[in-house]
Amino acid sequence: MANIAAPALRRALSNLLLAVAAAVLILPVWFALVASSYNGADFLAGHVGLWFGKHGLATYQAVITGHGIVAMALPNIGRALVTSTIMALLITIGKIAISLPSAFAVTYFRFPLRGFWFALIFVTLLLPIEVRIVPTFQVAANFHMLNSFTGLTLPLIASATATFLFRQTFLSIPEELTEAARLDGASPMRFFIDIIIPMSRTSIAALTVILFIYGWNQYLWPLLVTTKTSWSTIVMVIGRLSQTAAEGDPVWNYTMATALLALVPPVFVVVAMQRLFVRGLTEMEK
C-alpha cells in the first residue's frame, strides 16, 4: 500500500483541485444568497456586491407571504412550496405503491401474457413527456385534471424504473421463503405484505430519496397542467421570474430567494440521506 500512496505534494494538489471544484459548484449558491439580501433599489443603484446586504429578511418575508410584490404578479411562493411538497410526496408514494405490486406480479406469478404485460411497463421508458407533450395535455384536460393534484401527479407515476428495481430486489430474496410460506398455507397477498415488503424496505427507502427529488424537480408537466397561478409549483415559477428579472425589472432578489427555497429541500435530502441516495442511484443503474 505504502508504495502507491501519493506523496504529500500530490495529495495536497489533489485536495486543492477538489476544493476548487467544490468552490466553483457552491459559487452560484453563494451569489444567489447574497443577491437575495438586497432590495430592488440596491440592484438599480448597482450596490450589490459580494457580501450580504441588509434586506434579506424582508426579501424572504415578501416572497413567502406574497406581500409587497403584487406589482409583478408573483405567485405566492409559500403556497407554491406547499404545492411542491404535496406533489413530490404524492409522486413518490404513487410510484412506489403501483410498482411494488406490479413487480410482485411479474416475479412471483405464472400467468398468461406475463412477458407482454412486462414489456408494456418497459415502454414507458421510451416515452418521456416531451415525446407526447400535446396529446398528454389533451388527455389530462379531457379528464378535467387541470389545476389539481391528480393532474400534477397521476400521469407521472407509471414507473418502469421502480418496477425493475423492485423486481431485482425480489429476485434476490431466497426461494426457501416462498416455499415456507406456501407450506404454511399463506396466501400470496399475506406473503407479499408480511414478507416481501418488509424485506424490501432498504430498496423502498433508497428509492424514496431518488423519487422525491424527481418529483420536486418536475418542470414541464406542472407548467402545462396548471393554468392558475394558485396551482404553481416552486420550480415551475422560476422560468417566469427569471424572465422578468432578465427584462430589467429589479426582482433578482426575489428570483434568487425563490431559487434558493426551491433548491433547499432536495439538496437537504441528498446531503442528509447520502448513503441511501447513493444506494438508490447505483441500484437504479442496474
Add this chain to the structure above:
Amino acid sequence: MIAKRVTFKRTGLPLALLAPQLAVTVVFFLWPTFVALKQSLYSSDAFGLREVFSGLANYRALLLHGNYPATLERSAFFAGSVTAISLVLGLVLAVMADSLGRSGRIWQALLVWPYALAPAVAGVLWAYMFDPAIGPITHALAFIGIDWNHVLNSGQAMTLIVMSAAMKQVAYNFLFYLAALQAIPKSLMEAAALDAAGPVRRLFSLIIPLIAPTTLFLLVVDLTYAFFDTFGLIDSTTYGGPGNSTTIMVYQVYKDGFIDQRFGPAAAQSMMLLLLVGALTMVQFTLVERRIDY
C-alpha cells in the same frame, strides 16, 4: 424472462396487481403516443378548418425545410458538449478523490449535492451570475476585457446553457466514477506502481480501460439528460434565444406544439424524439445485459 422458481399459479390476482401500473401506462403514455403518431400524419387544410391526412408531409417539411435540421445539429452539439465536459471533469475529480484514499470521502458530500438541483434552478443561478447588466461574473469578465452578453451573443448563450447543464451531470458522473475506481483491486494499482508507471500513464493504460463500462453507461445517461431533461434550464436562462441559437429539440417541440399550436409539425417532432430516446435506451440495455454477463 427470469422469474422465481417457486411461483404462484393464479391469473386474476397478478392482473389485478398489475392493473394500476398498466392503466396509467395506457392512458397517459400509450394512448397519447398513438395520438401523436396519428397527428404527425395529418395537416390542417388550406383554410385551417379541419385536419386532413397528409402522409409523411409533416416529416418531409420538418427535415427538408425550415429550421429543424439546424435544431438537430444544435441539440447534438449541446448534448455532446455537456456530455464531454461532464465525463472529463467527473473522471478527473473522481481520480483525485480516489487517490486520497479514505480521506477523499469527505469530498463526496461537497461535490455530489448539485445532483439534487432542478435544471431550471441551476439555469437561473447561472443566468444571474452572467446577467449582462448586473451579473457578478459579468462584471469580473469585463474587468479582464471580456464583454459578456448572452442575450445578444449566441455563442455565449450556448456556452451558458452548456455550463449550467454540466453542473448537475459532473456531480452524477463523479459519483459513479468514484464507485468504479474504488472497485478496482488495489493489487492491480500496486503492480502498476511497481512497474514504475507514473500517475498519468496509470490513468491512461490501466484506469480508463478498466472503467470503460462505467464510461459507456454514463455516456448514454449524460446524452439522455442533455437531450430530454434540460427544458427547464433553457426556459429559465435563454428562452431558446437569441434568435433560435439555444432552441434545442425539446424546446422547439414545446414552442411549436404548445405555444403556436402547430400540432402536425409538433407531432412529427415528437416522433423524432421517440426515435432518439428509443436508440439511447436500446444502447443502455445492451450495455446492461453485457454487464450482467461478466
